[in-house]
Amino acid sequence: MKQSMKILFLFCLLAATRAGATEILVTDPWIREAPPSVRTLAAYMTISNTSTHAVGLESATSDDFEMVDIHRTETQEGMSHMMKQTGLQIKGGENVRLEPGGYHLMLMQPRRHLQADDTIILKLHFDNGEDISVAAVVRKQ
Amino acid sequence: MRTSGAKMWVRAGLFGVVVLVMAAAGFFFLKKPALDMNVPGARSLAPPVRIPPFALMDQRGRTFNNDSLAGNWTLAMIGYTYCPDICPTTLREMSSLYKQFDRPPDNIRAPRFVFFSVDPFRDRPEELGEYVGYFHKDFLGVTGKPEEINRLVTGLGLFYIYQDPQGVFIRDVLHKPAMDNYAVVHYSGLLFITPRGELAATLQPPLATDDILAVFRKLRAYYGE
Numbered sequence: 245m246k247q248s249m250k251i252l253f254l255f256c257l258l259a260a261t262r263a264g265a266t267e268i269l270v271t272d273p274w275i276r277e278a279p280p281s282v283r284t285l286a287a288y289m290t291i292s293n294t295s296t297h298a299v300g301l302e303s304a305t306s307d308d309f310e311m312v313d314i315h316r317t318e319t320q321e322g323m324s325h326m327m328k329q330t331g332l333q334i335k336g337g338e339n340v341r342l343e344p345g346g347y348h349l350m351l352m353q354p355r356r357h358l359q360a361d362d363t364i365i366l367k368l369h370f371d372n373g374e375d376i377s378v379a380a381v382v383r384k385q
Numbered sequence: 386m387r388t389s390g391a392k393m394w395v396r397a398g399l400f401g402v403v404v405l406v407m408a409a410a411g412f413f414f415l416k417k418p419a420l421d422m423n424v425p426g427a428r429s430l431a432p433p434v435r436i437p438p439f440a441l442m443d444q445r446g447r448t449f450n451n452d453s454l455a456g457n458w459t460l461a462m463i464g465y466t467y468c469p470d471i472c473p474t475t476l477r478e479m480s481s482l483y484k485q486f487d488r489p490p491d492n493i494r495a496p497r498f499v500f501f502s503v504d505p506f507r508d509r510p511e512e513l514g515e516y517v518g519y520f521h522k523d524f525l526g527v528t529g530k531p532e533e534i535n536r537l538v539t540g541l542g543l544f545y546i547y548q549d550p551q552g553v554f555i556r557d558v559l560h561k562p563a564m565d566n567y568a569v570v571h572y573s574g575l576l577f578i579t580p581r582g583e584l585a586a587t588l589q590p591p592l593a594t595d596d597i598l599a600v601f602r603k604l605r606a607y608y609g610e
């Protein structure tokens with residue numbers, strides 16, 4: 245019962261923040277579960293731009309983390325390297341996937357321990373003025 | 386606030402330079418392959434690289450040295466627990482791979498799995514144990530003195546370097562960087578080590594269970610159990 249109320253609340257919250265937002269769609273947001281000692285996590289999702297012009301993700305925030313950065317992992321000749329991105333451009337009509345080994349939101353210094361099935365609100369700020377809150381599910385994956 | 390495009394290019398360029406320097410230093414991937422692996426991203430080393438003498442410790446404080454590699458195959462990686470993307474991706478893949486060992490159809494004896502930390506300043510044995518144990522109860526997390534870790538990693542022909550949050554490289558890996566949230570740029574391939582303690586092959590990510598098993602079967606057939 246408690247869980248379903250929570251889901252309902254999140255749904256209302258999402259519906260509220262989505263009102264008026266028509267260009268950007270975020271699907272399947274998730275966070276990889278990690279042991280409690282881990283101080284940095286990663287969030288993944290697919291961001292779709294349904295408009296005909298480019299829209300950029302400028303930044304992201306979350307009440308559950310001190311800091312959130314847009315990152316990209318690059319692997320060259322077996323060397324892996326994370327690069328902080330100043331933004332992430334999504335062309336009109338296209339999707340960008342944030343996925344393991346590529347783009348991700350780097351979530352730093354969690355304010356609480358996250359476990360599988362927890363839901364975390366991430367706020368995404370886009371350069372077209374849209375602010376989208378998404379409910380990312382923590383998964384053991 | 387905004388980093389200029391030019392600055393991003395300088396950073397990307399620096400990373401290219403690091404890769405080139407490694408190549409020039411005789412990084413092992415330039416050596417001729419011994420065995421044709423027929424698996425994308427796999428390289429066998431000819432002859433296998435003898436692992437230089439090293440003395441580290443595992444998450445329970447037990448000595449982990451060259452002798453610890455004897456008697457069974459070892460799969461290993463280098464990484465750090467603050468790594469949110471590539472290390473857990475590999476470890477997750479390894480934990481699903483380990484479900485395939487010690488059971489029919491081929492009853493392959495499970496190799497040991499070692500996660501060598503290249504961030505001894507933040508990865509203390511307890512945290513390392515909690516980290517690797519989360520993925521599999523038998524996985525070993527190995528750390529120790531920065532000098533020993535550096536000697537082992539460079540002796541394998543591998544490389545790591547620290548990087549501040551602005552993307553600037555910190556060459557000194559023997560001392561803790563001044564800031565808290567530094568990252569580690571590191572070799573992220575899987576290492577296949579023979580029961581005689583030699584590095585016989587590497588496999589680059591993205592890793593797939595079938596590819597790892599294919600490489601491992603070939604190596605066992607060639608070098609023996």
Ligand SMILES: [Cu+2]
Nearest residue numbers: 315326350470
């Ligand atoms: Cu990152």
